[in-house]
Amino acid sequence: xxxxxxxxxxxxxxxxxxxxxxxxxxxxxxxxxxxxxxxxxxxxxxxxxxxxxxxxxxxxxxxxxxxxxxxxxxxxxxxxxxxxxxxxxxxxxxxxxxxxxxxxxxxxxxxxxxxxxxxxxxxxxxxxxxxxxxxxxxxxxxxxxxxxxxxxxxxxxxxxxxxxxxxxxxxxxxxxxxxxxxxxxxxxxxxxxxxxxxxxxxxxxxxxxxxxxxxxxxxxxxxxxxxxxxxxxxxxxxxxxxxxxxxxxxxxxxxxxxxxxxxxxxxxxxxxxxxxxxxxxxxxxxxxxxxxxxxxxxxxxxxxxxxxxxx
Ligand code: NAD
Ligand code: UDP
Numbered sequence: 001x002x003x004x005x006x007x008x009x010x011x012x013x014x015x016x017x018x019x020x021x022x023x024x025x026x027x028x029x030x031x032x033x034x035x036x037x038x039x040x041x042x043x044x045x046x047x048x049x050x051x052x053x054x055x056x057x058x059x060x061x062x063x064x065x066x067x068x069x070x071x072x073x074x075x076x077x078x079x080x081x082x083x084x085x086x087x088x089x090x091x092x093x094x095x096x097x098x099x100x101x102x103x104x105x106x107x108x109x110x111x112x113x114x115x116x117x118x119x120x121x122x123x124x125x126x127x128x129x130x131x132x133x134x135x136x137x138x139x140x141x142x143x144x145x146x147x148x149x150x151x152x153x154x155x156x157x158x159x160x161x162x163x164x165x166x167x168x169x170x171x172x173x174x175x176x177x178x179x180x181x182x183x184x185x186x187x188x189x190x191x192x193x194x195x196x197x198x199x200x201x202x203x204x205x206x207x208x209x210x211x212x213x214x215x216x217x218x219x220x221x222x223x224x225x226x227x228x229x230x231x232x233x234x235x236x237x238x239x240x241x242x243x244x245x246x247x248x249x250x251x252x253x254x255x256x257x258x259x260x261x262x263x264x265x266x267x268x269x270x271x272x273x274x275x276x277x278x279x280x281x282x283x284x285x286x287x288x289x290x291x292x293x294x295x296x297x298x299x300x301x302x303x304x305x306x307x308x309x310x311x
Contacts, residue, residue, distance in 0.1 A: 001025045001026070001068035001069050002025070002026040002028065002065065002066055002067055002068055003020055003025050003026065003027050003028065003067070003068065003069045003070075003071060004028045004030060004061075004063055004067045004069070004070045004071070004100075004103060004109075005017055005020070005027055005028065005029050005030070005071045005073060006030050006031070006057045006070075006071070006072050006073055006074035006096070006100055007030075007031055007036065007072070007073035007074035007075060007114070008027065008029030008030065008031055008036075008041065008052075008073065009029060009031035009033055009036030009037060009038060009040050009041050009052070010031065010035060010036040010040065010073065010074075010077070011036075011040070011077075011175075011177065011179050011180050011181075011184075011216070012073060012077075012114070012172070012175060012216060012219065012220075013029070013031070013036070013040075013073045013074075014036075014040035014041050014179055015177065015178075015179070015216050015217070015219075015220050016071065016073070016220050016223060017029055017041065017044060017050065018044075019220050019224060021044070021047060021049050021050060023224075024049075025049065026049045026050075026051075027044075027049060027050050027051070028051045028053060028063060028067070029041060029044075029050065029051065029052045029053070030053045030054075030055050030057060030061070030063075030074070031052070031053075031054065031055075031074065032054060032055060032056040032057070032074075033054065034056075034076065034081075034085065034088065035076050035077070035078070035081045035181075035184070037179075037181070040179050056092075056096075057072075057074050057092060057096040057099055057100060058088070058091040058092050058095040058096045058099070059095075059099070060099060061099045061100065061102070061103050063103060063107075066107060067103060067104075067107040067109045068107070068109050068110070069109055069110045069111075069112070069227065070100050070101075070103050070104040070107075070109050070110070070111045070112070071112045071114070071223075071227075072096070072097060072100040072101075072111065072112065072113050072114060072152075073114040074092050074096055074100075075089060075092045075093055075096070075114070075145075075148070075149075076088065076089050076092075076145070077116075077145075078184040078185045078186045079142065079145075079185060079186070079268060080184065080185025080186075081184065081185065082142075082144055082145040083141055083142075083144075086141075086144040087144075089144045089145050089148055090144050090147070090148045092148070093145070093147075093148025093149055093151055093152045094148060094151050094152070094155075097113065097151070097152040097155055097156065098155060101155065101156065101159045101165065104159070104165050104167075105159065105163050105165055110165075110166045110167070110168070110227070111156065111159070111165055111166070111167045111168070112167070112168040112169075112170060112223070112226065112227055113152055113153065113156045113167070113168070113169045113170065114170055114172055115149050115152060115153050115169050115170060115171045115172065115234065116145075116146075116149050116171060116172055116173075117171055117172065117173040117174070117236070117238065117275055117277065118136075118142065118145055118146045118149060118272075119134055119136070119146060119149050119150050119153065119171060120132055120134040120135070120136075120272075120275075121134045121135040121136030121137065121142075121146055121270070121272065122135050122136075122137075122270055122271075122272045122273060123135055123272060123274060123275065126210075126274040126275075126276055127240060127242075127276040127277060127278040128236070128275070128276065128277060128278055129236075129278040129280070129281075130171065130233065130234045130235065130236055130278075130281055134146075134150075136150065137270050140269055140270040141268075141269050141270065142268075142269070142270045153169055153234065156169060157169075157232070157233075160232055166232070167232055168226050168227060168229070168231060168232065168235070169232075169233065169234040169235065170222070170223055170226055170234075170235060170237050171234050171235065171236045171237065171238075171277075172219065172237055172238065173212055173214060173236065173237065173238025173239070173275065173276075173277045174186075174188075174211050174212060174213050174214065174238065174275070175213070175214045175215075175216055175219045175238070176188040176189075176213050176214070176215065176216065176297065176298075176301060177215055177216030177217070177297070177300075177301055178216070178300065178301055178304040178308075179304075180301075182305060182309045187211070187245065187248065188213065188298075188301070189305075190202065191248070191249055191252040192252060192256070192298075192301060192302055192305045193305065193309065194260060195252050195253060195256040195258035195260050195302075196256060196258065196302070196305055196306060196309070198258050198259045198260055199260055200260050200261045200262060200263040201249045201252065201253070201260050201261075201262050201263070202263055202265050203245055203246060203249055203262055203263070203264050203265065204245070204264075204265050204266065204267045204268060204271065205245075205264070205266075205267030205271065206246075206264065206267075207244055207245045207246030207249065207262075207264070208244050208245075208246065209244065209245055209267075209271060209272065209273050209274065210242045210243060210244050210245070210273075210274045210275060210276065211242070211243070211245065211248070211275050212238055212239050212240055212241055212242045212243075212275060212276045212277060213239055213241075213248075213294060213297070214237070214238045214239035214290055215239070215290065215292035215296075215297030215300075217292060218239065218290040218291055218292050219237055219238075221288065221291075222237035222282060222286065222288045223237065225282075225286040225287070225288050226282075226286060229285060229286055231281075231285055231286075235281050235282050235285070235286070236277040236278060236279055236281065236282060237277070237279070237282055237288075238276075238277035238279065238290075239277070239290040239294075240276055240277055240278070240279055240290075241293075241294060242274070242275075242276040243294075246262075249262055251294065251295065251298065252298065252302075255295060255298050255299060255302055256302055
């Protein structure tokens with residue numbers, strides 16, 4: 001297939017590009033590099049199956065040649081990034097999704113949206129099944145990301161119902177791995193970066209809030225299976241092993257062997273208290289579940305940070 005991958009120079013997008021090329025597909029990677037990096041795709045330069053187009057997908061998208069699948073991954077994803085770029089985040093979730101769906105419609109291509117666990121907001125149900133409607137504060141600071149993705153889901157299914165586009169929606173939960181930027185503000189790169197410099201780990205709030213972390217190779221496998229499925233509704237893709245941010249900080253301290261302490265800082269507004277995917281649907285319909293344990297994944301990423309961001 002010839003695949004348009006928006007956000008392909010980002011953390012997840014670049015890993016997905018690698019896997020798609022391994023499977024013999026052609027990848028047109030479209031990215032404006034707002035939070036992505038050319039370094040993430042530099043190794044693909046010269047690969048005859050790979051093209052990079054620098055473009056903001058919130059503006060009209062033109063792609064030369066045929067397209068069989070559109071994978072829409074473009075969007076700031078770290079809370080620090082989307083709080084820095086609130087309007088661009090709203091635009092890429094709304095206009096960018098609209099334009100990407102337009103490409104799928106024009107080419108008769110399938111479409112997959114990278115949605116998020118943030119559509120559940122600060123959930124009142126734990127773990128979160130796809131049937132849960134969520135608890136989002138539309139006017140709070142995180143609303144720019146949550147509502148953009150909720151709109152993206154709504155327009156994706158409207159294109160399916162009104163135009164017959166064959167769509168998929170992946171609700172991605174916290175994913176970590178190599179190629180995350182050390183300063184992107186998310187908890188995994190923050191803690192690893194701090195630990196490798198023997199700086200205090202910054203816990204926001206009291207650290208009792210929970211998250212469930214999925215290693216990127218597992219996530220990519222889930223996306224590949226979802227692409228090949230016939231599921232038009234949302235599917236949670238994440239690792240259901242839940243732990244508190246305090247326990248997570250202690251895992252990082254143990255794995256890195258750092259001399260860091262812990263400092264407690266203010267909890268960001270509307271920071272979800274709990275988050276854990278119910279992956280029953282992915283297990284039953286995709287035969288998918290994560291394979292890489294937290295310590296195993298973190299050891300790889302710590303090693304990558306040591307080599308790529310030497311102190
Ligand atoms: P990332 O910031 O590394 O990648 C996002 C990419 O999109 C970047 O390369 C960025 O430059 C590009 N981009 C943003 N706006 C664009 C625009 N208007 N036009 C073209 N390109 C644009 O983040 P990531 O973690 O790789 O996330 C990728 C996708 O997965 C996002 O849609 C995100 O919402 C979703 N997601 C990620 C996670 C996670 O834990 N990593 C969780 C849930 C959802
Ligand atoms: N967090 C933290 N210290 C940091 C960065 C994040 O305690 O240096 C917390 C954050 O408040 C949240 C959790 O870690 O409760 C996960 O944050 P992240 O930014 O990775 O993503 P989120 O899951 O909130 O989208």
